[in-house]
Amino acid sequence: MNTPAKPIDPQQSGQPFTGADAVVAGLKHQGVEMIFGMIGGQIMPVYDALFKDGGIKHIIVGHEQGAAHMAEGYARATGKVGVVLTTSGPGATNLVTGLADAFMDSTPLVAITGQVSSGLLGNDAFQEADMRGITMPITKHNYQINSVEELPEVLAEALFVALSGRPGPVLIDLPRDVAVAPCSRVLAAPSAPTGYKPPYRGHPLQIGRALKVLRTARRPVILAGGGVVSAGAHEELTALAETAGIPVTTSLMGLGALPADHALFLGMPGMHGTGYANLALHQADVILCVGTRLDDRITGKLEAFAPRAALIHVDVDASEIGKNLPCAVPIVGDAKPVLKALAQGAAGWEAKPDYGPWRRQIAGWKRRYPMTYAERPGVLAPQRVVETLGALLPPEAVIVTGVGQHQMYTAQFYPFRRPRTLITSGGLGTMGFGLPAAIGAKLGRPEREVFLIDGDGSFLMTIQELATAVRYRVPVVALILNNSFLGMVRQWQEMFYDQRQAETDLQPPPYAEVARAFGGLGRRVTAQEDLEPALAWARRQAAERRLPVVLDVAVQRDALVLPMVPPGGANAEFIPCPGQKKED
Amino acid sequence: MDRMSPISVLVRNETGVLSRVSGLFARRGFNIHSLAVGETDDPNVSRISVVVAGEPPVIEQVVKQLRRLVSVIKVSDLTDKPRVERGLALIKVKAEPARRGELLQLAAVFRARVDHVDNDCLILEVTGNREKVEAFIDIMRPHGILEMARTGQIAMARGRGPMADYWAGGGPDQPEEEATYNLARTSDPNWDGEQTNAFPEREEK
Numbered sequence: 043m044n045t046p047a048k049p050i051d052p053q054q055s056g057q058p059f060t061g062a063d064a065v066v067a068g069l070k071h072q073g074v075e076m077i078f079g080m081i082g083g084q085i086m087p088v089y090d091a092l093f094k095d096g097g098i099k100h101i102i103v104g105h106e107q108g109a110a111h112m113a114e115g116y117a118r119a120t121g122k123v124g125v126v127l128t129t130s131g132p133g134a135t136n137l138v139t140g141l142a143d144a145f146m147d148s149t150p151l152v153a154i155t156g157q158v159s160s161g162l163l164g165n166d167a168f169q170e171a172d173m174r175g176i177t178m179p180i181t182k183h184n185y186q187i188n189s190v191e192e193l194p195e196v197l198a199e200a201l202f203v204a205l206s207g208r209p210g211p212v213l214i215d216l217p218r219d220v221a222v223a224p225c226s227r228v229l230a231a232p233s234a235p236t237g238y239k240p241p242y243r244g245h246p247l248q249i250g251r252a253l254k255v256l257r258t259a260r261r262p263v264i265l266a267g268g269g270v271v272s273a274g275a276h277e278e279l280t281a282l283a284e285t286a287g288i289p290v291t292t293s294l295m296g297l298g299a300l301p302a303d304h305a306l307f308l309g310m311p312g313m314h315g316t317g318y319a320n321l322a323l324h325q326a327d328v329i330l331c332v333g334t335r336l337d338d339r340i341t342g343k344l345e346a347f348a349p350r351a352a353l354i355h356v357d358v359d360a361s362e363i364g365k366n367l368p369c370a371v372p373i374v375g376d377a378k379p380v381l382k383a384l385a386q387g388a389a390g391w392e393a394k395p396d397y398g399p400w401r402r403q404i405a406g407w408k409r410r411y412p413m414t415y416a417e418r419p420g421v422l423a424p425q426r427v428v429e430t431l432g433a434l435l436p437p438e439a440v441i442v443t444g445v446g447q448h449q450m451y452t453a454q455f456y457p458f459r460r461p462r463t464l465i466t467s468g469g470l471g472t473m474g475f476g477l478p479a480a481i482g483a484k485l486g487r488p489e490r491e492v493f494l495i496d497g498d499g500s501f502l503m504t505i506q507e508l509a510t511a512v513r514y515r516v517p518v519v520a521l522i523l524n525n526s527f528l529g530m531v532r533q534w535q536e537m538f539y540d541q542r543q544a545e546t547d548l549q550p551p552p553y554a555e556v557a558r559a560f561g562g563l564g565r566r567v568t569a570q571e572d573l574e575p576a577l578a579w580a581r582r583q584a585a586e587r588r589l590p591v592v593l594d595v596a597v598q599r600d601a602l603v604l605p606m607v608p609p610g611g612a613n614a615e616f617i618p619c620p621g622q623k624k625e626d
Numbered sequence: 627m628d629r630m631s632p633i634s635v636l637v638r639n640e641t642g643v644l645s646r647v648s649g650l651f652a653r654r655g656f657n658i659h660s661l662a663v664g665e666t667d668d669p670n671v672s673r674i675s676v677v678v679a680g681e682p683p684v685i686e687q688v689v690k691q692l693r694r695l696v697s698v699i700k701v702s703d704l705t706d707k708p709r710v711e712r713g714l715a716l717i718k719v720k721a722e723p724a725r726r727g728e729l730l731q732l733a734a735v736f737r738a739r740v741d742h743v744d745n746d747c748l749i750l751e752v753t754g755n756r757e758k759v760e761a762f763i764d765i766m767r768p769h770g771i772l773e774m775a776r777t778g779q780i781a782m783a784r785g786r787g788p789m790a791d792y793w794a795g796g797g798p799d800q801p802e803e804e805a806t807y808n809l810a811r812t813s814d815p816n817w818d819g820e821q822t823n824a825f826p827e828r829e830e831k
């Protein structure tokens with residue numbers, strides 16, 4: 043990170059260096075290899091600079107929302123910052139959903155938006171939109187650059203802020219006059235703004251207290267969230283869980299932090315969590331929460347969540363601690379050093395606590411409430427499709443989802459075994475996230491297989507990015523669990539709206555044909571026995587022809603995501619999987 | 627009853643910083659009682675003084691959410707600190723010549739200044755902490771307030787205090803500074819009920 047700033051000789055190119063050149067040089071200097079974006083009037087100088095430079099790969103998208111999600115997929119798959127470039131006005135406002143999504147899921151992005159010239163600002167000039175104002179609540183920070191002199195620092199600072207501490211999206215609004223102004227200083231070393239000092243190591247005294255609480259616990263559970271994945275703390279998590287023998291549940295964002303087939307793994311808790319994870323949290327006496335926001339989809343009714351447990355809460359963002367639930371031992375710090383210290387501490391315990399009875403109790407719940415689903419002859423169960431895929435793909439394969447039932451089936455039935463193998467819109471729940479995020483993930487990790495598990499509703503929302511995947515030959519496989527419904531909403535209508543199916547019945551277009559029309563490949567799958575051959579075909583075609591492949595799989599229309607905690611309900615009162623009876 | 631908590635915020639002096647801070651309050655549903663912004667002796671730094679109504683866990687969130695803002699350099703909750711607190715009100719009150727004497731007497735009790743006199747009204751200027759300013763307004767009300775303007779309350783800890791560190795070269799917030807936390811909740815027999823703070827060393831200082 044700390045390579046000294048090296049000024050570029052403006053004379054070399056014969057033309058004076060401008061703000062736009064400084065943007066390109068600065069991004070390159072900080073290791074940015076790829077940008078997702080869409081050109082337009084006010085950002086043309088930067089595109090011109092990109093063109094002249096030629097050193098950064100640029101992906102033209104179908105819609106700027108797609109650019110933001112691609113950058114998110116890229117960032118989530120690689121751990122690097124995702125960079126987005128758009129013009130002013132509509133190009134910039136089209137980013138709003140993606141920025142909000144990245145903010146909720148703490149995904150590091152830098153979005154550079156063109157802006158009308160400084161002299162026109164505030165005059166409602168053509169394609170002027172107040173991006174600083176609009177994105178203030180949905181970015182970690184944003185900037186509007188006032189003069190070309192401050193540009194190198196702002197750029198360096200923006201990348202630093204996006205990636206450090208709790209990652210998040212940062213927006214730079216770049217007025218056109220700044221982009222075309224001559225710029226003498228081109229580069230700045232990455233630096234932190236005054237007053238910005240993200241914590242890293244947790245306080246040793248607090249870590250000591252946490253260990254003491256864990257050692258005296260009888261029924262401890264670790265609840266790991268997306269913070270463990272983004273901190274790269276999966277090994278430390280596994281070490282702590284194994285050393286101390288503590289069962290682990292992970293939020294949607296934390297899936298993959300502990301291998302799904304690990305004996306200590308309880309699956310996901312919360313609204314569509316496993317019965318045994320919810321019961322374990324309910325009965326726990328100590329919960330070690332790491333890198334999780336404890337949001338309402340995890341806790342259910344707050345007052346009824348883990349009523350017997352003292353919480354130890356580790357987060358790099360102090361504001362998450364105590365936000366939703368009172369905390370007994372707060373530890374402000376990055377998940378990696380803190381988990382490492384906790385694992386080391388637990389390894390040094392003289393008298394090891396015996397959590398054996400507790401694990402046996404949980405094993406009983408596992409036997410009583412296993413993850414099952416209803417199957418019918420003649421039509422595929424969506425869960426079966428996910429399980430089949432899970433059995434085929436290698437552990438490194440990256441799975442991206444849309445939002446809805448298919449997303450929950452994926453979380454429940456796909457065996458995530460590595461961190462960063464699930465890329466999904468957790469906090470904002472953005473339908474349409476899937477296809478562009480999958481493209482971004484594949485561009486970031488070309489050596490990995492990338493599968494999109496999408497819904498027929500979600501897929502339509504950003505379907506134009508098929509053109510992007512074809513143009514750049516990005517071989518993602520999109521598996522659409524097609525129930526011809528906005529299924530998740532239909533599920534709520536069935537369960538809570540007395541079956542009134544207001545506007546949830548879909549008539550999706552023939553997606554396989556659509557894919558072919560875009561220049562990709564596509565197949566419709568209806569019969570159970572066709573599924574595996576179709577998956578094999580899709581993987582082969584993607585690898586050989588370097589094209590996106592769409593598998594439009596007809597699944598049960600009326601399947602339900604179970605278990606389910608009714609909204610506002612207590613987690614322990616979940617509705618179990620089909621055929622299971624809840625014991626009181 | 628919600629307490630009034632004066633919170634001082636040092637921010638980078640840049641355009642839009644006030645809307646970052648006020649937007650945060652609106653968005654998170656924090657209840658601002660008053661707000662004042664001004665420069666400091668460092669031209670790069672402004673000080674926002676905000677009085678927030680809320681229970682301690684809410685104030686804790688206010689402080690932490692403010693610290694999350696990249697433009698914020700330092701936050702100090704002065705609720706439980708010995709402090710000087712001042713606000714100012716200009717009150718235009720009806721005052722026919724016959725009533726003037728009584729009003730001027732009351733003003734003298736509150737050490738309010740008389741900024742304007744004519745045959746119809748007075749403008750009185752009162753300075754002080756919130757209670758004093760509000761007491762004076764209450765006293766004036768029955769006499770017929772024609773117009774009123776108030777500033778937000780500004781506050782400063784007595785003694786050196788945490789903000790003084792900034793100018794003394796202590797620099798911006800250490801993240802550990804003044805981290806206070808929501809109380810533990812447990813009925814567990816194993817739990818010794820000890821309350822802890824994320825950064826005990828600072829706390830013990």
Ligand SMILES: Cc1ncc(C[n+]2csc(CCOP(=O)(O)OP(=O)(O)O)c2C)c(N)n1
Pocket residue numbers: 444445446447448449471472473474496497498499500501523525527528529530531
């Ligand atoms: C952009 C957006 N609009 C609306 C919603 C509300 N919503 C949540 S799930 C869902 C249905 C999703 O349908 P589909 O993609 O077909 O997935 P399924 O539930 O059928 O698997 C809707 C409309 C949303 N999450 N995002």
Ligand SMILES: [Mg+2]
Pocket residue numbers: 446497498499523524525526527528529
């Ligand atoms: Mg559907």
